[in-house]
Amino acid sequence: MLRFALVGCGRIAKRHAELLAQGQIAHAELAAVCDVVPAKAERIGTRFSIPHFEDMHRMMSAIRPDVAVVLTESGRHAEHVIGLAKYRCNIIVEKPMALTLDDADAMIRACDGVGVRLFVVKQNRFNVPVVKLREALEQGRFGRLVLGTVRVRWCRTQAYYDQDPWRGTWALDGGVLSNQASHHVDLLEWMMGDVDSVFAKSATALARIEAEDTAVVVLRFCSGALGIIEATTAARPTDLEGSISLLGEFGSVEIGGFAVNEMKMWKFAQPDANDENVMARYSVNPPNVYGFGHQAYYEHVIDCIRNNKQQLVDGLEGRKSLELISAIYESIETGREVQLRFRPSRCRLGVRR
Numbered sequence: 001m002l003r004f005a006l007v008g009c010g011r012i013a014k015r016h017a018e019l020l021a022q023g024q025i026a027h028a029e030l031a032a033v034c035d036v037v038p039a040k041a042e043r044i045g046t047r048f049s050i051p052h053f054e055d056m057h058r059m060m061s062a063i064r065p066d067v068a069v070v071l072t073e074s075g076r077h078a079e080h081v082i083g084l085a086k087y088r089c090n091i092i093v094e095k096p097m098a099l100t101l102d103d104a105d106a107m108i109r110a111c112d113g114v115g116v117r118l119f120v121v122k123q124n125r126f127n128v129p130v131v132k133l134r135e136a137l138e139q140g141r142f143g144r145l146v147l148g149t150v151r152v153r154w155c156r157t158q159a160y161y162d163q164d165p166w167r168g169t170w171a172l173d174g175g176v177l178s179n180q181a182s183h184h185v186d187l188l189e190w191m192m193g194d195v196d197s198v199f200a201k202s203a204t205a206l207a208r209i210e211a212e213d214t215a216v217v218v219l220r221f222c223s224g225a226l227g228i229i230e231a232t233t234a235a236r237p238t239d240l241e242g243s244i245s246l247l248g249e250f251g252s253v254e255i256g257g258f259a260v261n262e263m264k265m266w267k268f269a270q271p272d273a274n275d276e277n278v279m280a281r282y283s284v285n286p287p288n289v290y291g292f293g294h295q296a297y298y299e300h301v302i303d304c305i306r307n308n309k310q311q312l313v314d315g316l317e318g319r320k321s322l323e324l325i326s327a328i329y330e331s332i333e334t335g336r337e338v339q340l341r342f343r344p345s346r347c348r349l350g351v352r353r
């Protein structure tokens with residue numbers, strides 16, 4: 001049994017706690033939770049009959065878990081991961097791993113320095129149709145990739161942003177690109193390969209927040225393929241879709257649904273015996289935009305720890321999509337096309353005034 005402890009008992013913690021505490025993940029148990037707001041820790045602690053704390057250091061010293069899970073505000077992930085590294089347990093951090101490349105580097109250094117494994121949550125990589133798409137890509141079924149696009153058309157009302165002061169701020173969250181669409185940006189880069197340059201525009205269309213609620217991005221990949229990111233939380237009146245399309249020389253695939261869970265198109269010039277079943281077997285739209293991926297994600301983490309396997313998204317892999325998101329914000333600020341690899345100078349994401 002691996003014993004998990006949660007740092008942060010807010011919205012997403014509920015999902016982590018339910019999975020870990022209700023026997024849905026083999027070889028895992030929820031050992032304790034903490035939150036600086038005692039009532040939040042108490043709510044989860046009492047519900048699952050486990051110890052709850054106000055301070056993460058007191059929890060770590062008392063419980064000594066095998067895995068600490070950081071579920072705090074995005075702009076505080078670095079401080080918490082670095083603070084936890086000294087307890088020398090495995091660390092999972094929710095997406096985005098951090099908001100600045102300096103923070104991401106410091107987290108990787110802190111974990112590597114004491115031999116701690118860092119896992120970044122990118123649960124959409126484990127969605128069943130996404131796994132199938134990746135398999136087709138690795139088999140070379142697309143040939144040369146031509147165009148990769150992602151769409152995030154979600155509905156986040158003012159009430160969503162107003163429920164916590166950190167939401168939509170540059171210092172602790174950023175906008176739709178760094179928060180909601182960070183999954184889709186990660187998927188696009190994972191499928192299409194390294195990015196050469198980006199050009200982006202954004203707007204704060206409907207929400208009263210510092211950062212953007214709507215953005216469009218044109219990408220050029222190192223392979224020569226092109227890409228588009230379309231991201232908004234200003235879709236009304238409900239969530240519409242979270243999707244990815246890959247077009248290649250020999251085939252085209254589109255996965256849609258709310259959370260990249262529904263196979264919409266699966267077409268290859270050279271059909272495979274299993275192709276006929278793909279549409280039926282790999283298209284399950286989840287009940288909400290979080291999708292089903294967290295369960296598969298935890299199973300992956302446990303497999304990596306128990307069997308000493310390499311995790312799919314470690315600190316360096318998590319940093320890659322942060323670098324891309326930072327480059328997109330740099331393009332928005334400068335009005336210019338931005339080449340990767342780069343260090344931001346004008347991007348406001350994660351900057352504390």
Ligand SMILES: NC(=O)c1ccc[n+]([C@@H]2O[C@H](COP(=O)([O-])OP(=O)(O)OC[C@H]3O[C@@H](n4cnc5c(N)ncnc54)[C@H](O)[C@@H]3O)[C@@H](O)[C@H]2O)c1
Nearest residue numbers: 007008009010011012034035036037071072073074094095
């Ligand atoms: N993977 C996903 O699909 C997904 C979905 C939602 C949120 N998230 C990510 O999860 C993180 C949390 O989001 P949320 O919506 O749950 O936020 P939230 O504001 O509801 O919860 C954050 C909690 O962390 C607590 N906290 C802050 N500092 C702490 C500390 N030092 N010790 C203990 N607790 C502390 C806060 O009091 C708060 O309760 C964000 O980074 C977000 O991007 C990921």
